[in-house]
Amino acid sequence: MRYIMFLLFFLSLIEPLHADYRDLFQRQFIDKPWGGAPIVREGVCIDCHTSKIMKADYLKIPQEWKMSIHYKNKVSCHDCHGGDPDDAAVSCGTPHSGFVGTPKYKDVPELCGKCHVGILKNYLTSGHGKALKSRGEGPNCVTCHGAHNTQKASIEIINDVRCTKCHTYERARTMKQALFVVEKKITELENQLTDMKKSGAITEDIEKALFRTTAEFRTIFHTVDVNLVKAKTGEYSSKLSLIENDLKKIIEEYQFRRNFSAFLLVLFTIMGILVYINQKK
Ligand code: HEC
Ligand code: HEC
Ligand code: HEC
Ligand code: HEC
Ligand code: HEC
Known part of the structure; x- marks a missing residue:
């Protein structure tokens, strides 16, 4: 009986291995x-x-x-x-x-869009895409991301140096402000997840949901449609709130499990001592 309980105790400490979901998802998504x-x-x-x-x-x-x-x-x-x-x-x-x-300046979007399918779609229907295709004006992907030094994207790409080359900064500023609210929430959730993962909680489903939501959200900028971006910001804020609630539940469950493990540890220690004392008699 004692051995079975020890076994149970150790089992409660073991966590399943994390699959590289990010890799899998990217292959699907791009x-x-x-x-x-x-x-x-x-x-x-x-x-x-x-x-x-x-x-x-x-x-x-x-x-x-x-x-x-x-x-x-x-x-x-x-x-x-x-x-x-x-x-x-x-x-x-x-x-x-x-x-x-x-590739020619005008043909760059299709080259990148071979892999970044969702973004190409939004870009082509945008004011930028249309200006590029009809008049050879409008920024292409390289204008904002570079061709060879491409880095992780963020709203810092929207700044008054890059975005005033062809027009005023007004609409760009409004856009950045709208995106900021959601980006801030994404960062908060990402940080919480990192902390949870470090302490060994199982957060894989939440990570997947967050990654997918973030990737979807970040295609929206490419419409450069200020009203649409504002509307979608609301929608994505509520999606993120749902993810946040799931995360809270996991945190609670995890804390319960950890407390329970601690409880078992104390219990077994006391049992061990009792057995020891018993044998001494
Ligand atoms: C044996 C040497 C050599 C190899 C192998 C080579 N390149 Fe080049 N590449 C050059 C040289 C030299 C130039 C510059 C030509 C010029 O001065 O315009 C060049 C130019 C280019 C350019 C710009 C000019 C253009 O044609 O559009 C691209 C893009 C390019 N290479 C990509 C590649 C890729 C991709 C590969 C592999 C599949 C490759 N290269 C293999 C020597 C090479
Ligand atoms: C993510 C896609 C991508 C990758 C990866 C990439 N290139 Fe390019 N490359 C481009 C695009 C787009 C352009 C044209 C746009 C520009 O630079 O103005 C370009 C332009 C070039 C040119 C012409 C530059 C000029 O000034 O005329 C050369 C040469 C070149 N690439 C070579 C390479 C070599 C060598 C590699 C691998 C080390 C590479 N590229 C990797 C997308 C890429
Ligand atoms: C052969 C497929 C392929 C092509 C072509 C390609 N990319 Fe990518 N790109 C990827 C992959 C894979 C990643 C890394 C996964 C991710 O973060 O989405 C990536 C990442 C990126 C990111 C960072 C995304 C982030 O997480 O912040 C940007 C920006 C980007 N690519 C822009 C471009 C641009 C601009 C071009 C054309 C010049 C281009 N890509 C062409 C496959 C490609
Ligand atoms: C290479 C030139 C160029 C650059 C650089 C550029 N734009 Fe534009 N932008 C255009 C053109 C052309 C249009 C379409 C005509 C117009 O509405 O002014 C446009 C339109 C827009 C619109 C209105 C779209 C609509 O349908 O109402 C927004 C918003 C916008 N750009 C934001 C940005 C942001 C943000 C940046 C910087 C990250 C940027 N632009 C950089 C050329 C550019
Ligand atoms: C006017 C500037 C501009 C142009 C043009 C542009 N992008 Fe972006 N891109 C951005 C900004 C800004 C973000 C970050 C948006 C956010 O954080 O919500 C971004 C985000 C991205 C991402 C990251 C998505 C993620 O999951 O994190 C990729 C990939 C990307 N762009 C690829 C492209 C491709 C491919 C093209 C051409 C078809 C393109 N971009 C054209 C400004 C631009």
């Missing part, structure tokens, strides 16, 4: 073309593009790329530019398998 194969050998593109024959301003490109979120996520030169990274005969002067070279 669609297939990117295979996510590990960049073990980096291929002929990088060999040659970091060699002496490259001109100085092109040499910066692989360096920038190595600092980017794309490098971290195994998106390599050929994923954007095409061409075969295993074909030593590749040379950029001559056409070869699927090489698209440098």
Whole structure:
């Protein structure tokens, strides 16, 4: 009997392993073309593009790329530019398998949108997308995210240097203020989750929900439709409140479980002492 209780006690301490849900979800969310194969050998593109024959301003490109979120996520030169990274005969002067070279300013959205499907959709229907397609004006993805030094996106991208190149800052400011409320809540929830995870609570479902909600929310900016963004901010605030409530429940359950484990520990210690005293008699 005693052994069974000890076994139960230890079982109560064990947590299931976390699957890499983020990875799984991203593959679903950003669609297939990117295979996510590990960049073990980096291929002929990088060999040659970091060699002496490259001109100085092109040499910066692989360096920038190595600092980017794309490098971290195994998106390599050929994923954007095409061409075969295993074909030593590749040379950029001559056409070869699927090489698209440098996209034209107007064609950049489709290149990025091959993977960022939801964002491309919103962008194309936006004032920006329409201005780009009809008049070659309007910012493309690279204007706001860069091509090779792409970093994690945030509302800091909206600032009065970048957004006043083509028009006044007024509408951009309103947009940023609307996004801020939701972004603040996302940060708070993310921090709480990190704390919970550190103490070993099971938060996987909540993490998934939060990640999905955040990713969806962040496509909305690309409509650059101030009224829509304001409306959606309300909707996403309530979605996040639901997630917050679930998180609170988990925190309570976790605390209960921890207290119960502590209780068992005390109980077993006392039992141990009693058994010891008993044997001494
Ligand atoms: C996320 C997609 C993406 C990745 C990854 C990427 N590029 Fe590019 N690259 C672009 C886009 C878009 C442009 C054109 C826009 C621009 O820079 O103005 C471009 C432009 C270039 C140019 C022309 C620059 C110029 O000034 O004319 C070169 C050369 C180049 N890339 C090489 C590379 C190499 C080498 C790698 C791998 C180390 C790489 N790229 C990775 C998207 C990418
Ligand atoms: C043997 C060397 C070599 C290899 C291999 C190579 N490149 Fe290049 N690449 C060059 C040189 C040299 C230039 C500059 C040409 C110029 O001066 O316009 C260049 C230019 C480029 C450009 C910008 C000009 C354009 O055609 O649009 C891109 C983009 C590019 N390379 C991508 C790639 C990718 C992707 C791969 C791998 C699939 C690759 N390169 C493999 C040597 C190479
Ligand atoms: C081959 C697929 C692919 C292409 C093409 C691609 N990306 Fe990405 N991108 C990814 C992956 C994978 C990630 C990392 C997962 C994530 O955070 O969404 C990422 C992340 C990003 C992020 C950061 C997202 C965040 O979490 O904050 C930005 C911004 C971005 N990409 C912009 C671009 C731009 C701009 C282009 C075109 C120049 C582009 N991407 C082309 C696959 C791609
Ligand atoms: C390369 C030029 C360019 C840059 C840079 C630029 N915009 Fe625009 N923007 C346009 C054009 C063109 C339009 C469409 C004409 C208009 O409504 O003024 C537009 C329209 C808008 C609109 C109104 C859209 C609508 O349908 O009512 C908003 C909001 C906006 N931009 C926000 C931003 C923000 C935020 C930034 C910075 C992150 C930015 N813009 C950077 C060119 C630009
Ligand atoms: C006018 C500037 C601007 C343009 C143009 C633009 N973006 Fe963004 N992008 C942003 C801002 C600002 C955010 C952050 C929004 C937020 O935090 O709510 C963002 C967020 C993102 C994210 C992160 C989404 C996430 O899940 O965290 C990706 C990926 C992205 N953009 C890709 C693209 C692609 C692809 C294009 C072209 C089709 C593009 N962007 C065009 C400004 C821009």
